[in-house]
Amino acid sequence: MAKRAKxxxxxxxxxxxxxxxxAASVDLAVAxxxxxxxxxxxxxxxxxxxxxxxxxxxxxxxxxxxxxERSTSSEQIQRSLSIVARQFRQTLQKEAQASRVSWSFxxxxxxxxxxxxxxxxxxxxxxxxxxxxxxxxSAQLHSARRILLLGKAxxxxxxxxxTLFALYARERIELILGDDTSAEERFDAAAWLRRxxxxxxxxxxxxxxxxxxxxxxxxKYDFAILxxxxxxxxxxxxxxSLRCPIILIA
Numbered sequence: 001m002a003k004r005a006k007x008x009x010x011x012x013x014x015x016x017x018x019x020x021x022x023a024a025s026v027d028l029a030v031a032x033x034x035x036x037x038x039x040x041x042x043x044x045x046x047x048x049x050x051x052x053x054x055x056x057x058x059x060x061x062x063x064x065x066x067x068x069e070r071s072t073s074s075e076q077i078q079r080s081l082s083i084v085a086r087q088f089r090q091t092l093q094k095e096a097q098a099s100r101v102s103w104s105f106x107x108x109x110x111x112x113x114x115x116x117x118x119x120x121x122x123x124x125x126x127x128x129x130x131x132x133x134x135x136x137x138s139a140q141l142h143s144a145r146r147i148l149l150l151g152k153a154x155x156x157x158x159x160x161x162x163t164l165f166a167l168y169a170r171e172r173i174e175l176i177l178g179d180d181t182s183a184e185e186r187f188d189a190a191a192w193l194r195r196x197x198x199x200x201x202x203x204x205x206x207x208x209x210x211x212x213x214x215x216x217x218x219x220k221y222d223f224a225i226l227x228x229x230x231x232x233x234x235x236x237x238x239x240x241s242l243r244c245p246i247i248l249i250a
Contacts, residue, residue: 011038013123016088017045017112018081021129025245026095028223029127031163032247033101036124042092042105044085045112046078116239116248124156126248128239144201145171146220148210148242150178151227153187156249160225165196173200176221180207181228207234214241223247 014021014029033040089105096103116128145168151157165173177189193200205213211234213220224242226235227249239246 011041011123012036012125012127013041013043013115014092014127014129015043015045015112015115016084016129017047018084019130020084021088021091022245023091024222025127025129026091027167028163028245028247029092029129030095030099030101031167032125032127032160033096033103034099035159035163035166038124040092040096040101040103041123042089042103043115044081044088044105044107045115046081046085046107046109048109048111113236113239116246117235124250125160126250128246128248130243130245144174145222146174146176148176148178148221148224149187149189150180150207150225150238151249152181152185154227154249157187157225157227158192160227160247160249161192164223165198173198175200175202177202177204178207178210179204180234185228211237211241214238225249 012029012033014025016025029040029042085107092103092105112128115126145164147161147164149157149161161175175189175193177187179186189202193202214237221242221244223245224238225247226238
């Protein structure tokens with residue numbers, strides 16, 4: 001295991017669990033760290049719930065390809081988690097070194113969703129990795145990248161947006177503004193986009209309507225940016241329902 005280092009101001013924490021991670025989330029984390037000039041820390045979370053359930057006598061593992069059922073144990077799950085963690089570390093190392101970004105890696109036992117409710121105070125950006133959604137895996141050449149933006153305006157929020165815009169400079173982007181803050185706290189996306197000199201489709205969506213849509217039809221977003229201190233049931237629902245890489249900004 002690599003020695004754990006404090007991420008620090010401007011740093012990026014990329015967290016993944018047994019569900020895996022997407023190439024998009026790793027590319028984003030590396031680009032964010034390169035832009036912000038901070039340390040990139042990879043964190044693999046061994047899911048406590050999964051380990052507890054796997055130890056029950058009734059626990060079974062079903063393969064996705066053949067639907068074959070077999071008994072399992074916490075030891076087997078632990079070995080599987082170790083494999084995913086090693087692959088995650090290798091991918092992070094390769095991409096970070098290619099971009100000359102300082103990096104570290106660590107593991108912990110817990111739940112990724114808990115990191116979402118209480119982001120690291122040592123990092124400016126906490127990214128919750130998620131396996132590529134159908135949108136990111138899709139070969140639909142005419143589909144715009146959809147970015148959901150929620151929370152208070154900040155310089156870090158703009159940096160996150162700029163990084164995504166740079167990553168997908170040759171693709172169409174649709175920016176959806178979640179209406180969950182006061183007008184004074186809200187990011188002036190229209191003015192910012194004019195300075196970018198780039199044509200971007202933009203729309204606003206009230207928070208409750210967003211939650212309703214996520215609950216009924218799942219994710220329709222490629223990335224989500226949630227900024228400012230967030231807590232409560234609405235945030236828990238967002239973290240559970242968004243099936244895309246999520247950037248949390250302190």
